Amino acid sequence: MEKRVIYNNVAVELGVKEFSIICMLMKRPQKIFSKEELESSLYGWNEEIESNVIEVYISNLRKKLEKKIIKTIKYMGYKLEIS
Numbered sequence: 001m002e003k004r005v006i007y008n009n010v011a012v013e014l015g016v017k018e019f020s021i022i023c024m025l026m027k028r029p030q031k032i033f034s035k036e037e038l039e040s041s042l043y044g045w046n047e048e049i050e051s052n053v054i055e056v057y058i059s060n061l062r063k064k065l066e067k068k069i070i071k072t073i074k075y076m077g078y079k080l081e082i083s
Helices: 016-027 035-042 053-064
Strands: 002-007 010-015 070-073 077-080
Touching: 002 016, 010 016, 010 053, 016 035, 016 053, 016 077, 035 053, 035 077, 053 070
Parallel strands: none
Antiparallel strands: 002 010, 070 077
């Protein structure tokens, strides 16, 4: 099941997890979300996930939207870059 967002007047299809991440970032654009915060919001306690799953979703979002829209804060996490 995919979700759709409008970015720069263009409809962009996102996966459910990608959509959840971008919604979190948009709701609190000044907050830096750690990888662990994003993981815990997407997965249940007993779900097994790969160690790089958040990096993969962030990379996909950057490809689908725009590379600079999500900023990596070294050693801390990710935040929405508002211009």
